[in-house]
Amino acid sequence: MQRIGVFVCHCGTNIAATVDVKAVAEALGHEPGVVISREYQYMCSESGQNLVKDAIKEHNLSGVVICSCSPRMHENTFRKAAAAAGLNPYLVEIANIREQCSWIHKDIATATEKAVILGRAAIAKVHLNAPLTAGESPVVKRALVIGGGIAGIQTALDIAEAGFEVDIVEKEPTIGGKMAQIDKTFPTLDCAACILTPKMVECSQNEKIHIHSFSEVTDVKGFVGNFSVTIKKKARYVDETKCTGCGLCTEKCPMKNVPNEFNMGLDNRRAVYIPFAQAVPKVATIDPNYCMMLKTGKCGVCSKVCSVGAIDYKQQDKFIEEKYGAIVVATGFNPIKLDKYEEFAYSQSPDVVTSLELERLMNAAGPNGGTLLRPSDKTHPHTIVFVQCVGSRCDDSKGKPYCSKICCMYTAKHAMLIREKYPDTEVYVFYIDVRTPGKNFDEFYRRAVEQYNVHYVKGMVGKVTPKSDGKLDVQASDLLANEQLHIDADMVVLAAAIEPDKTARPLATMLTTQMDTNDFFTEAHPKLRPVESATAGIFLSGACQGPKDIPETVAQASAAAAKAIGLLCKNSITCNPCVAHSNELMCNGCSSCEKVCPYGAITYQDKEFRMPDRTTAIRRVASVNPAVCQGCGACTVACPSGAMDLNGFSNSQIMAEVDAICK
């Protein structure tokens, strides 16, 4: 005979305001098998848990039902409490009477009735619960960081510092990411390269860190502590082990007109190139879209000039497979394309640029050697207009609904740098709001206004008309003056919204992690677990989780590293015992379960069975690898013969719950 205890939580007024908790406890106390039913203000508190523990001991309970918040919140708390009192933790069931009841109903009578029904279903289930024991699986002591921008670099350095091996997979020929393209950083105005490149060098010199540049993750299998990842090392047609990065090939290559991605296409590179002087690894890469040797078989100049014989036109993409205990995603962001915002004449005039393009135009390593010149005629601009929120904060089909967060500050930076270096240049910033929450941020913006006399105009640019005299007619509203302005500008700089890198979406599918509607990775809890994904062993670093500036990115990168290190420190991790198993006598070997399993946990084996007529027969039956199974239950639904069942969520338990609800 079952001896079940029921514990109803008030959750302060969260539940008690809409559910008559006393009535629920009273009603559930009369259910079959229930020997004690109590309510309490905060069941998750120390004293609330003691109430449960004491009842287990005193009444020798065989099952516990907690009517409270979502099991995602406190299932673990109560399982631990039960275990401490000597009860198998899997004999605890949670009835969610908060998220699924009190929070969504207004009428007390209705909510109370529903809470009783939910409690009754949990009691019906607990009657059929069996004690489960969690197994353990080993942890591979190596981490993978996907993305080699400042987020990935910081995460890798921290993990290596803790003594673990870590691999960085970077899709570009060099690590460094967006920060490598930035000239100065706000609000201190220190040189981005000066603070980034030492970290890049540290990565290449740290013997715990292995950089797979020009590589992509193509497949992920396995689970927390034991991921198996396929990495595609794209052919760069240069032997990384031989190339010394002397750069002679990049000077002699006759293909001179290849748009230079690193400079946002504002100047050209050769078909064989090293993205920038401080690239890590400092190895050349041949662009097969432009290389004459690869396209037509004629040329071979780079091979002739290379003194170490590193050029290899026959190189192929290579796939390697590695094992990792933890994976950190650091895939970063990109500015959006501006083709839907042609009212700003972005494609009509080379003098209308994005903020990232301006970074390159102002950078000493950029196309103009650090002198700010108009792209159209290489003259010094005297009037520059900045437009904020281009594609951010939108509720249309063209833009993004969120604030891109970094634009207000980098625009203040750009405006200030221009006024500092070129005091004869007038700078206008059209803003909707100036958003500067952050240490020394508002002071920075005020400095742009008060000290550098940047003209901040509350309003928005509505139309940019390029004119044949080279000027841009900028038509805009000045909301405070209540007038429409026409500014004769030499350049217009658009603060394009930022969006997650395009590789993030397919990666999320491979990792079985969640994304929001904007393709930012979703954290496990927006406040309390900001650097973990909901999938165990996958951590989030940097702008792949949401718009961030550099200090925030670095902070999150280190936090993600700490979480990964916490995992790698363990020799083994406790597995989820709620996994599927197959009743071999009922299994007919149809493979339905194998096809739906997202984790590849199901295999088939031929087994010998004794038949009713005392003969033996070999039959093909399913078998579940409990270490790989994540307990999603897809196989139990797909199985036509009812052979598949899920521990802790068996078919009979689910039916008992349904029966209890429909009673």
Add this chain to the structure above:
Amino acid sequence: MNKNLQEQVIRTSGVNVLKCMRCGKCSGTCPSYDEMEYHPHQFVYMVEKGDIEKLMNSKSLYKCLTCFACVERCPRNVEPAKVVEAVRLAAVRQQGNNHLIPDQIPDMLDDDLPQQAIVTAFRKYTK
């Protein structure tokens, strides 16, 4: 503030004025800005406040070209031109409040003026 009038204008326009984030792009792009006493963003804001009568008595109503530049470029999908249209209708639907009367037409004609201009003006200015 006239609640009834406000509700009528909001219903007629089919616009949710609360979506406006006050960026002023509508007024930044409006080709009739200088001819208007109240500008597109003010139409949206004043309708939100219920300040309709001032708009109804303003010549601005007849300066909007219904070119939809504000509708197309509004980042919040607010559609200011539809608000202007709703206020204008509230004005010209009042007895004797037509902005254009047929007697005025002969003086406006020239040999090349397309019929299209006349029918459009009547549709916009009268009821």
Add this chain to the structure above:
Amino acid sequence: MNTFTYYPGCTLRTKAKDLDAYARSSAEALGIILEEPSDWQCCGGAYTTATNENATKLSAVRTLNAAKELGRPLVTVCSACHNVIKQTNYDISRDEQMAFKINNYLKLDEPYNGETTVYHYLEMLRDVVGFNNLAQKVVNPFKGKKIAAYYGCLLLRPSKALAMDDPENPTIMEDFIKAIGGTPVIYAQRNECCGGYITMEDKAQAAKRSGAVMNSAEDQGADMVITACPLCLYNLKKNSGSSLPVYYFTELLAEALGLKEANNE
């Protein structure tokens, strides 16, 4: 031969006869029959966006329904007619209340709910004839001519309903210009308003708007401007103060196809 229902609209019967005549002769040369419904009414010139305006939308629905009954797509040339008819069609297919009220009034044999496909003549050239095919039929190409396409506001906006081209970066008229052998001139004011009906009561404003358009086109080196709208043509010619020639796009089409002389006879 492709047959379409053709709605010329009132201005093409009076002040813009050229726009109409060249459209018809060119279509014929391109293997397209334009069939005018037995009777039609003026579209009203402007679409009323108000949610409680139904009477002003009836004539457009009648035209759309006539095309539906003939079982053919509807082709328009005048930008204003096109705008009114497409907006009406868009709204009636989405707004159940509007469809109910209009159908309740019209008492058609079968209610109209936006079934007709509406093409602007330019869309017909692009999507039915194909600009490549058109280019092959050109006998008098506009070689070396820098032609500025003027879209105005009516052809593109609101883009949700018009769905003709990218409202900020359109290419359909430029592609047309290339097909007839000319060189398109891109200028920022090509999708800004010419002043429209404001010419009736505020010549100064019409002059300002049409002047801005013509200056922008001239500034980018255009030899001529083309339009699909009689009122745009009027404003750009009469009010802008510019001497840059302005033509209907159908006139250039007819000339390119070698039909202009025949038309003028």
